[in-house]
Amino acid sequence: MFKIDPEKCLHCGGCVPVCPTDALELFEAGLTCDEERCVYCGDCVLFCPVKALELELEYQV
Ligand code: SF4
Numbered sequence: 775m776f777k778i779d780p781e782k783c784l785h786c787g788g789c790v791p792v793c794p795t796d797a798l799e800l801f802e803a804g805l806t807c808d809e810e811r812c813v814y815c816g817d818c819v820l821f822c823p824v825k826a827l828e829l830e831l832e833y834q835v
């Protein structure tokens with residue numbers, strides 16, 4: 775599951791071009807992630823300078 779913390783996000787847009795699948799989009803209201811496109815690579819999470827993004831991986835046993 776992909777999580778965006780709207781209180782931390784500065785709307786800098788820096789993470790948008792980092793995403794290899796174009797899952798991130800920045801609107802006036804904030805950043806969105808299209809989870810149908812996201813491959814959970816974590817690149818944007820590592821990139822974000824204020825740690826506004828988080829990935830929660832769920833494993834099925
Ligand atoms: S890099 Fe971080 S602060 Fe900038 S738009 Fe992305 S989530 Fe927000």
Ligand code: SF4
Binds near residue numbers: 813
């Ligand atoms: S985790 Fe990877 S695929 Fe998903 S939004 Fe971030 S950069 Fe894009």
